[in-house]
Amino acid sequence: MTFILIALGAGVAVSVELLEALAIVLAVAASRRWGDALLGAAAGALACAVLAAILGPVVLASVPLGTLRIAIGSLLVLFGLEWLRKGTLRLAGRRARASSVAEFAEAQEELEDAPLPPRGEPDWAGRLVAFKGVLLEGIEIVVIVTALAERPSGPAPALVGAAIATVTVLGAGAWLRKPLARIPETELKWGVGVLLTSFGIFFAGEGLHVDWPGGDAAVLYLVAVLAAVSQAQSHRLARAAPAVAA
């Protein structure tokens, strides 16, 4: 049960972040050159891989288990609550819906003022935008997957979820632009927020010597309570005032 929940949490979180990174790289590739976009993206991915390789072993070796659980729990709660806060506001119509298409447009806008250098010369502006997009989305992926992987049961579920998400999203990259607009990103991100916050509360509780009633299954009722409270507040806000334009 915990294996599936952790794999699901890691998989959906990685999918959403990868979609955003992919939208930025596609925007650079479509408006500039594929070679520079891929080079910038590869450099960003490499920087994230180095960060992941350092972060996991160093953290595991140097921090006591109880402290580690509280730190990881706090980090997951912070990430999860931010996604859940935005998701609740979006579902209530108080904030524009999440959209990787918007990331695509923003990346193209960012490059509008930088002239494209002649063929044969490096396009540093394009490379930098692709690098920054992959690096920033990648850091979120590294932190979330590292946090979910630092469990006594091992990193397998988080890595399996992340691997499936990576293969799926990158595999879809070639024909992604149109389907991108149809993906319910707001609902996906809200779901990730609920899952990450639940895991965060669960891990932080373990670090503070809590015996969760029901053991690992406690994650299920944490998910149910957080989802119910968020939905209730979203419905209340939606009824209270008119929606903002998306």
Add this chain to the structure above:
Amino acid sequence: MTLLHTLRKLILGETWTLPLGVAATLLLAGLVVKPLLGDAWRHAGGFVLLAGILVVLVASVANGAGGRR
């Protein structure tokens, strides 16, 4: 500076309500409620944490709804 600002937003979020609220919840739970509850903490502590996080969530959403109309 833009990259640092973006990194800060990635880790701490868009508002200070969440990091401050989460820190206050964990500190209160660990340093005040846990000693007060004694042995009962092992079974009730998780629900104390959940309640604190729910308060932070509801407050941050209410804050966001008020400021972004």
